[in-house]
Amino acid sequence: MRRIRYEVSGGPEVLFVEEVAAPAPGPGELLLDVAAIGVTLPMVRKVREGSEPVALGGEIAGTVVALGDGVVDFAIGDRVTGLSFGHGYAEQAVLHTAMASHIPSHAGFVDAIALVRSGLVARGAYESARPEPGESVLVTAAASAIGTLALQFAKAGGARRVVAAVGSAEKADFVRELGADEVFLYDDASWGEPVDVVLDAVGGALLTPAVRALAAGGRLVAFSSGGGTIEAYDLLVGGKSAIGFQMAVIARNKPSLYACWREGLWEMHAAGKLRTRIAAQFPLQDAAHAHALIESRRNLGKVVLVTERS
Known part of the structure; x- marks a missing residue:
């Protein structure tokens, strides 16, 4: 082979x-x-x-x-x-x-690749923020496999405003079609009105503007392999929080939750609520x-x- x-x-x-x-x-x-x-x-x-x-x-x-x-x-x-x-x-x-x-019978092999792992990470990161209906959510790397699903989870979860942050203007229409209400580029001076939750899949130098984008009491969920540093003072101002998320921790330590999330992905996909x-x-x-x-x-x-x- x-x-x-x-x-x-x-x-x-x-x-x-x-x-x-x-x-x-x-x-x-x-x-x-x-x-x-x-x-x-x-x-x-x-x-x-x-x-x-x-x-x-x-x-x-x-x-x-x-x-x-x-x-x-x-x-x-x-x-x-x-x-x-x-x-x-x-x-x-x-x-x-x-x-x-x-x-399941309604899905193909490529569907499975696009949905399961990326969807589990997207849902896990979103759930880690403990979002409440009516809150606002910003997703970085919003045009990526995980980002496209995170946008949809935020919409399905009742977010009043879903914001996408992307690396180039060419991606704006794509993420709007998936439910983003507003789109900003990484190097924009501002990412608009502060949000309650940031789901960050980029890390590195983008962590500073991601924390800055949070409203008072907001939560940043970091799940990138890109590393980076957050200044403690930036969290203290406004009582913000940073949460680390890794899917392997859930798979190892909470297998029943992992299985529940996985089945939920297929149910949402079959119902047309998640588009890969x-x-x-x-x-x-x-x-x-x-x-x-x-x-x-x-x-x-x-x-x-x-x-x-x-």
């Missing part, structure tokens, strides 16, 4: 295709014929900035072709999606059942082009790799 790997850190050009034997599922694991793979900014950053090469894991969706010992809730032929911590950029990949979920947006699909062997698109920050929605199994 084919998989994508790299041996030295760098840009998209370091990725290459190799032929390897299919992996074998261990206890509690599934082997998938992979149909679709999600490309994420954290993985792109690991390739460029990591101190040493790592397996290109992440979001995968496909059909179960083999079962490890002890698997009881899945069968060969099931369509599933989940988060792989091994080599996920591959025609076949291993997925632990704890991170796997069935794909696909920026581009690339064949597996063109993973470098997918990484380049993510690095350019020009994607509107999810970037997906597909195999011949799709």
Whole structure:
């Protein structure tokens, strides 16, 4: 089978295709014929900035072709999606059942990639802010896979005003179509009237204007891999709060909540209350082009790799 790997850190050009034997599922694991793979900014950053090469894991969706010992809730032929911590950029990949979920009949493999992981992070970040109906919400990276879903969660949750912050003017109409009432660029002098909640997927230098955008008593939820620093004084003024969110913490420590959120995503998707947006699909062997698109920050929605199994 084919998989994508790299041996030295760098840009998209370091990725290459190799032929390897299919992996074998261990206890509690599934082997998938992979149909679709999600490309994420954290993985792109690991390739460029990591101190040493790592397996290109992440979001995968496909059909179960083999079962490890002890698997009881899945069968060969099931369509599933989940988060792989091994080599996920591959025609076949291993997925632990704890991170796997069935794909309902109304959805395809690419739908699953665009919805599940991004939707879980979007919902988790939104819920972490403990929003109240009638509050205002600002979403950074609003045109990203997570951002597009966070905008919709804010609308569905009864926010009176949903604000999108994006990196370029070309993204404004796209996020308005998804429910943003106002759109600002990162380098605008002001992001408008202060908001009650900021969901920040960017981090770094953007944390300062994100805190500044909060109203008194407002909450910033930081869930970016981009790092950054918040000055304590900026929180003290106005009694603001900063909350860190990581989906893995929920998956490990609150599996029932994780499962509840996951099922809720599918229910909202089936009812037409959550719309996924696909920026581009690339064949597996063109993973470098997918990484380049993510690095350019020009994607509107999810970037997906597909195999011949799709």
